[in-house]
Amino acid sequence: MGDIADDKPVLYSYWRSSCSWRVRIALNLKEIPYDIKAVSLIKGGGEQHCNEYREVNPMEQVPSLVIDGHTLIESLSIMHYLEETRPQRPLMPQDCFKRAKVREICEIIASSIQPLQNLIVLIYVGEDKKKEWAQHWIMRGFRAIEKLLSTCAGKYCVGDEITLADCCLVPQVFNARRFHVDLRPFPIILRIDRELENHPAFRAAHPSSQPDCPPEVAK
Ligand SMILES: O=C(O)/C=C\C(=O)CC(=O)CC(=O)O
Numbered sequence: 001m002g003d004i005a006d007d008k009p010v011l012y013s014y015w016r017s018s019c020s021w022r023v024r025i026a027l028n029l030k031e032i033p034y035d036i037k038a039v040s041l042i043k044g045g046g047e048q049h050c051n052e053y054r055e056v057n058p059m060e061q062v063p064s065l066v067i068d069g070h071t072l073i074e075s076l077s078i079m080h081y082l083e084e085t086r087p088q089r090p091l092m093p094q095d096c097f098k099r100a101k102v103r104e105i106c107e108i109i110a111s112s113i114q115p116l117q118n119l120i121v122l123i124y125v126g127e128d129k130k131k132e133w134a135q136h137w138i139m140r141g142f143r144a145i146e147k148l149l150s151t152c153a154g155k156y157c158v159g160d161e162i163t164l165a166d167c168c169l170v171p172q173v174f175n176a177r178r179f180h181v182d183l184r185p186f187p188i189i190l191r192i193d194r195e196l197e198n199h200p201a202f203r204a205a206h207p208s209s210q211p212d213c214p215p216e217v218a219k
Pocket of ligand 1: 018019118120175
């Protein structure tokens, strides 16, 4: 048996969770092999709430990553850990201003969009209002991101290299489509999403490529 640090990382993930998806993209881009432990967010009221998983993640959410003998939670924190410990294929720019832009975009998605259209919030909002609610918060955040991108985007969100901002953006665009948001007012977001849809690291991280994707949905 090798050192704990040699063990393959384990990602607790759900196929359609945008936060799990962000981390899958980062792991793939950095070419870090990992195993997936699927956690169904819907089966039996959600496996994330069972006692065993609460020990892994006290927030009862995915993702969690077991790596280097540690258990890490919260997708942005996990991605920064990967960036700091695995410098290959950097996902943050060198330039401090560009780094700030990457963090801005990540934070808008991770704090001001995704949590508001998360399953637990939508259950609380109720079936009648949930689509309008999700659309409202996604459009609000996308308006801000589109404006930021008009000054900082190159081929990707910040310049011409893929960064953590792109890892966050692509899954959020999927969610926007899921809630039937009209994306025509966001041409830069759409262009970047199209640019990345066929990238191997992004394709492999896509919900339809996941082991727990229902067969009727998988491509
Ligand atoms: O309907 C389901 O399949 C259950 C959960 C999700 O998709 C995940 C979310 O709550 C949205 C998200 O990750 O942004």
